[in-house]
Amino acid sequence: MKVVVTGGLGFIGSHTVVELQNEGFEVVIIDNLSNSTAEVLDGIVAITGVKPIFEKLDLREKSAVQDFFKRHNDVHGVIHFAASKAVGESVGNPLSYYENNLNTLIYVLQELEKKEVANFIFSSSCTVYGQAETMPINENSAVQEAMSPYGNTKQIGEEIITDISKVSAINAILLRYFNPIGAHHSINIGELPTGVPQNLVPFITQTAIGLRQELMVYGDDYPTPDGTCIRDYIHVVDLAKAHVIALQRLINKNNVEKVEVFNLGTGVGSSVLEVIHAFEKMSGKKLPYKIVASREGDITSAYANTDKANTILGWKAALNLEEAIDSAWKWEQKVRAL
Structure with missing residues (x-):
């Protein structure tokens, strides 16, 4: 079965391609290489022994999207990762985020709308909940007003998918995931952001390796036990496996609604300082950081x-924070040694 993975050379996308190929899917990757490199293909091949089809394509170009789906008209599903994803950057450059995250989604859905069978997995985010009133967050928690343009694009994206599913053959699963970190255990693929990292763990590993002078901790006056933000850090391999399970659910017509929603996380919250200290304990390195x-x-x-993903999808995160940080550190060391 042929599956299209947009943004398939990115961090989560590449790990999902590996898991898809391990399950026997034929994968076609779309990526414009804006936040990834073609060398990621070599890592995928090293792990799976299979080279996926890769097309360098910018999904903001509507005619290019139309041409792609004319040539690949036998697609059994699309997993849509392609999007800009930094909260802080989106605040400073909102129009870029709305253009990239929404236009690309619309152009892909317009092609799927033409099909008699269309299975769609959407890379959503816990940011749709805004600052939830209670913890832990479940799928029935209110979708609060977005606190960033990035979060708003995920909310709007979910609404677009829900609306089109009502008048088309599109069946969709929205995966709202929390904070993916880590690298494949083979250390052949991992997170490799361009420029200054926007996420905590690559900032930690780049600081530890000497690429950054010191780690910035953004705020220590939050109403949390140590004053720093709390997040749910999930190993990217666990996350990738959930996408495959979700796609199989749609292909096998096991979904009970046209659009289903699942949270993907570990259920454990860790503060920024707790993650820093976990890294220091695991690596034996003292991290320079500044509040x-x-x-x-x-x-x-x-x-x-x-609970919903555990029960209905039969999926549960298997790897813990320390294992994820350890793999991220090994990946960083490998990358800088090249």
């Missing part, structure tokens, strides 16, 4: 209730 002003758009706390 700076909090960032606009950041919420205080978010960690998942994953």
Whole structure:
């Protein structure tokens, strides 16, 4: 079965391609290489022994999307990762985020709308909950007003998918995941952000390796036990496996609604300082860090209730924070040694 993975050379996308190929799917990757490199293909091949089809394509170009789906008209599903994803950056450059995250989604859905059978997995985010009133967050928690343009694009994206599913053959699963970290255990693929990292763990590993002078901790006056933000950090391999399970659910017509929603996390919240200390304990390295002003758009706390995914999908995170950090550190060391 042929599956299209947009943003398939990115961090989560590449790990999902590996898991899809391990399950025997034929994968076609779309990526414009704006936040990834073609060398990621080599890592995928090293792990799976299979080279996926890759097309360098910018999904903001509507005619290119139309041409792609004319040539690949036998697709059994689309997993849509392609999007800009940094909260802080989205606050400073909102129009870019709305253009990239929404236009690309619309152009892909317009092609799927033409099909008699269309299975769609959407890379959503816990940011749709805003600052949830209670923890842990379950799928019935209110979708609060977005605190960033990035979060708003995920909310709007979910609404677009829900609306089109009512008048088309599109069946969709929205996966709201929390904070993916880590690298494949083979250390052949991992997170490799361009420029200054926007996420905590690559900032930690780049600081530890000497690429960054010191780690910035954004705020220590939040109403949490140590004053720093709390997040649910999930190993990217666990996350990738959930996408495959969700796609199989749609292909096998096991979904009970046209659009289903699942949280993907570990159910454990860890503060920024706790993650830093976990890294220091695991690596034996002391991290230089500085407390700076909090960032606009950041919420205080978010960690998942994953009972629905555990029960209905039969999926559960298997790897813990220490294992994820350890793999991220090994990946960083390998990358900088090249």
